[in-house]
Amino acid sequence: MPGKYTLVYFPVRGRGEATRLLLADQGQQWTEDVVTGEIWQKGDLKKSCLFGQLPKFQDGDFVLYQSNAILRHLARNHGLYGENAREATLLDMVNDGVEDMRLKYVRLIYQNYDAGKAEYIEALPGQLRPFETLLAQNDGGKGFIVGKKISFVDYNLLDILHLHLVLAPDCLASFPLLAGYVQRLNNRPQLKAYLESDARKQRPINGNGKQ
Known part of the structure; x- marks a missing residue:
């Protein structure tokens, strides 16, 4: 179901970017729930996160944490985990x-x-x-x-x-x-379109401005 995915993450590439690359290349739609520093500093979202960190990923009502686990979940669902x-x-x-x-x-x-x-x-x-x-x-x-x-x-x-x-x-x-x-x-083609998109170009690489 297109659009069933939501990535909850800071407004940077960081540990969310590999997931974005995968989804874009696989023709999947997703929603970005952007977490600002102000929201994160309030502490409520951090407390609600299983390991106290982001990204958080929602596949419908299935909620995941840990960026590599998110990638593996998508890999299993989209035939991206090898042939054997x-x-x-x-x-x-x-x-x-x-x-x-x-x-x-x-x-x-x-x-x-x-x-x-x-x-x-x-x-x-x-x-x-x-x-x-x-x-x-x-x-x-x-x-x-x-x-x-x-x-x-x-x-x-x-x-x-x-x-x-x-x-x-x-x-x-x-x-x-x-x-x-x-x-x-x-x-x-689909990956190139994402890499050239304004959303990608305008998203900082890291949270502290270093790159």
């Missing part, structure tokens, strides 16, 4: 790798941006190399991160790569498969 158990397990592995990278990025942005940015960018090739390797092992890097079909992990990986291309615009210069992967996914 082996692919599903590989996708879980790669998604854990994306999560590791995201946590490092978040720590930089919110805790150590000015002092740590140069060192972070210097170490970035070591974080990107595993994904280049995975692409090379899957049909020579011509398609997706695992298998022959797009998966929830592709959207999560694409989002983290987008973030790093803003932080360090040349970060994929030594990773031709990843560079081609980003360009290929960006050009998927």
